Amino acid sequence: MRIAGIQYACVESKQDNIKKAEELVQSAVDSCQPQLVCLQELFATTYFPSRMDYDFFGLAESIPGPTTDRMAALARKHGIYIIAPIYEEAEPNLFFNSAPLISPDGKILGVYRKIHIPLFDYTLEDESNGEKRHISSYEKFYYTGGSEVPIFDTEIGKIGVLICWDNEFPELWRLMEMKGVELVVSPYAMSRPTGEFYREQWLFEARCCAYYSSTYVMKVNRIGPEGDMVYRGRSLVVDPTGQLVAGPASEENDDIVWADLDLQKVKELRNRRPRLMNRRPEVYKELAQPLAGASTIFRGQITPHGEPG
DSSP, X not given: OEEEEEEOOOOSOHHHHHHHHHHHHHHHHHHHOXXXXXXXXXXXXXXXXXXXXXXXXXXXXXXXXXXXXXXXXHXXXXXXXXXXXXXXXXXXXXXXXXXXXXXXXXXXXXXXXOOSOOXXXXXXXXXXXXXXXXXXXXXXXXXXXXXXXOEEEETTEEEEEOOGGGGGOHHHHHHHHHXXXXXXXXEXXXXXXXXXXXXXXXXHHHHHHHHHHTSEEEEEEOEEEETTEEEEOOOEEEOTTSOEEEOOOOSSSOEEXXXXXXXXXXXXXXXXXXXXXXXXXXXXXXXXXXXXXXXXXXXXXXXXXXXXX
């Protein structure tokens, strides 16, 4: 399987963003002939959840709808799969952060809806100059969380999707492994300061998730400044052993990352490390409880580094 991730800077114009996505998909097809292309989280808009504004509800649209129709035409033209994450209005006043998977014949095979919806506002220190970098996400203001973890069984492989903060929840990774996933594609809108610590953290997370789930992982992040937020790209692909096989892409520019995947490697590693057959679900039953113990939930002030003080 050959895959490609496309990262780029967004502007206020939704139509300009969609046009840029179309041009970059064309560039990916011309340069590396991928079978699957993934765009970044909320690819048709800026990351509007960084502030609260009722006008932004007008950015939502149905699936299928105008934006996915254009991506479907592109998928048909090039005979490729496209993951096209957008702001969805599934029903009147019911909104999701969604990632439809479009097949090479232009059909929507299914939709992954972001499950864990963040709400936070804090600062991080830029290692290069000591400046305080504001990080905010008011996603709970705009949409609710999905409740399904689909695995798309395609002719090129078994594909799962996790959107941004969903990657922080290991329960989802184990569940996808149990469903036989071979590639997890993760569209992001991840804002971070400069510095080697944040670069390594970005890669470290992907390596851990790939290794402990024995699956390929592709992370696709946006780039560029948007108000107080700065997105630093570095899209990448990691194999099931945790090795970096493509990227990181640019921190500052539109870019395409691509890789060839050997899905036989997934099967071989799972045979060598048969975690699933050694699971003890009866021991983990507390994981299904709705809340952790009150003493483990932090409710205090956030320090400048975004960690409990």
